[in-house]
Amino acid sequence: MAGAKNILVINGPNLNLLGARQAEFYGTDTLEAINARLEKRAKDAGAQLASFQSNAEAELIERIQQARRDGVDYIIINPAAYTHTSVAIRDALAAVGIPFVEVHLSNIFSREPFRRESYFSDLAVGVLSGLGARGYELALDFALGSRGKE
Numbered sequence: 341m342a343g344a345k346n347i348l349v350i351n352g353p354n355l356n357l358l359g360a361r362q363a364e365f366y367g368t369d370t371l372e373a374i375n376a377r378l379e380k381r382a383k384d385a386g387a388q389l390a391s392f393q394s395n396a397e398a399e400l401i402e403r404i405q406q407a408r409r410d411g412v413d414y415i416i417i418n419p420a421a422y423t424h425t426s427v428a429i430r431d432a433l434a435a436v437g438i439p440f441v442e443v444h445l446s447n448i449f450s451r452e453p454f455r456r457e458s459y460f461s462d463l464a465v466g467v468l469s470g471l472g473a474r475g476y477e478l479a480l481d482f483a484l485g486s487r488g489k490e
């Protein structure tokens with residue numbers, strides 16, 4: 341199957357603090373550094389990649405709705421704390437119908453019990469959790485090489 345050409349990376353609340361936030365869970369890379377690596381990797385593969393971060397649920401929903409109008413064909417999303425709470429963001433992803441990979445820097449299954457529930461995983465093409473910033477890169481490599489469920 342053809343690879344994704346127009347990829348959107350979405351990061352939820354508090355991920356703007358990466359690099360200065362609980363390094364034991366989230367590592368030392370800043371979000372800017374992660375996004376720059378992803379942009380280069382996508383460009384080298386002949387695809388375009390945009391990134392968006394917000395601390396606000398409504399803005400994340402608006403951006404997902406916008407993605408369909410923009411012709412985005414793959415989403416990589418770390419919904420952060422909204423993973424465990426947001427039916428509204430889940431519904432937005434279901435509504436636009438764009439395949440997505442769910443990424444978590446930390447292993448959400450090895451932390452507090454409330455982090456084990458995700459409103460996204462059953463809709464996701466796949467989930468990467470606990471691989472740090474590499475998770476985004478692995479998700480991108482997957483997106484560049486495929487489309488949707490295989």
Ligand code: DQA
Pocket residue numbers: 353354355418419420421422423443444445446447448455
């Ligand atoms: C996170 C895990 C979430 O439980 C947490 O609320 C985050 C980040 C991760 O990347 O490991 O903010 O999504």
